[in-house]
Amino acid sequence: MIRLKVKKRLYGPEGEFWLDIELETDGAEFLVIFGPSGSGKTTLLRIIAGLERPDEGYIEVDGEIWYDSERRINLPPQKRDVGFVFQDYALFPNMSVFENIAYGMKRKDKHKVMELLKLAKMEAFKDRRPDTLSGGQKQRVALLRAIAKEPKLLLLDEPLSALDRDLANLLREEIKLFQRKYKIPTLMVSHNIEDALSLADRILKIKNGKIIAYDSPKEIFSSEESPYRLIFKGVILKKLCQETHCILSIAMDSEIVEITVPKKLVDKLNTGDLV
Ligand code: ADP
Ligand code: MG
Numbered sequence: 334m335i336r337l338k339v340k341k342r343l344y345g346p347e348g349e350f351w352l353d354i355e356l357e358t359d360g361a362e363f364l365v366i367f368g369p370s371g372s373g374k375t376t377l378l379r380i381i382a383g384l385e386r387p388d389e390g391y392i393e394v395d396g397e398i399w400y401d402s403e404r405r406i407n408l409p410p411q412k413r414d415v416g417f418v419f420q421d422y423a424l425f426p427n428m429s430v431f432e433n434i435a436y437g438m439k440r441k442d443k444h445k446v447m448e449l450l451k452l453a454k455m456e457a458f459k460d461r462r463p464d465t466l467s468g469g470q471k472q473r474v475a476l477l478r479a480i481a482k483e484p485k486l487l488l489l490d491e492p493l494s495a496l497d498r499d500l501a502n503l504l505r506e507e508i509k510l511f512q513r514k515y516k517i518p519t520l521m522v523s524h525n526i527e528d529a530l531s532l533a534d535r536i537l538k539i540k541n542g543k544i545i546a547y548d549s550p551k552e553i554f555s556s557e558e559s560p561y562r563l564i565f566k567g568v569i570l571k572k573l574c575q576e577t578h579c580i581l582s583i584a585m586d587s588e589i590v591e592i593t594v595p596k597k598l599v600d601k602l603n604t605g606d607l608v
Pocket of ligand 1: 342343344345346368369370371372373374375376377385
């Protein structure tokens with residue numbers, strides 16, 4: 334369980350603002366931190382990991398105090414039991430995949446490393462150096478390294494944003510699998526509605542450093558004032574009309590989606606049109 338309250342003055346492109354977050358989580362929750370760029374999401378994760386210092390507040394994880402400005406407690410990053418996955422992988426270039434994963438383990442356990450490699454279908458790569466891997470493989474190794482530590486808290490900073498769509502989908506499924514199997518409380522920053530919907534127990538929406546909503550994905554995305562809509566782009570493959578409605582088959586990337594729409598909405602549309 335995390336209990337935190339932190340304040341830090343930040344300097345954005347439009348002047349200074351306060352990161353001002355108060356938060357309590359339950360057990361092994363998966364929390365997705367959602368919000369526009371520049372709203373303080375990365376800074377919040379870095380503060381929790383001890384890589385940055387807030388101006389005031391406290392951070393308590395599983396009853397252990399990591400930071401408390403009043404009591405002058407500030408554990409250094411190496412004493413905070415977190416697994417951190419950055420946007421840009423940050424693997425050790427001179428170590429093999431196996432060594433990267435084993436690096437932070439409290440008790441070196443060869444079998445556990447192999448079990449993780451197997452789950453991620455990466456066994457064949459165990460002796461490879463990071464520079465011989467694709468972006469998706471590197472991010473997988475970074476994720477395995479963070480999980481292998483069995484940290485009290487997993488911090489993921491937009492781990493899928495540098496990957497193409499298919500890879501991101503695949504890795505998202507793996508994150509879900511690991512999360513179910515190892516039940517590590519997780520805070521993941523993401524811009525992506527698919528991440529939020531398929532991974533989050535709760536979503537923390539922040540803007541300009543402040544929490545504007547903290548609720549289940551269902552509540553967040555179905556509320557009346559929610560500005561989020563699912564938006565797809567694709568090409569019409571087929572249009573089948575009956576009296577009042579038409580069924581459109583639309584090709585998007587490598588998938589075909591069928592939607593039913595009122596006929597008068599799509600009167601002017603034909604096969605081959607981009608919608
Ligand atoms: P996000 O991850 O949501 O895009 P960041 O946490 O990276 O946002 O940054 C939010 C803003 O805070 C940025 O404008 C950044 O320049 C500023 N900022 C980041 N770290 C510091 C710091 N240590 N001191 C002051 N301002 C900072
Ligand atoms: Mg960021």
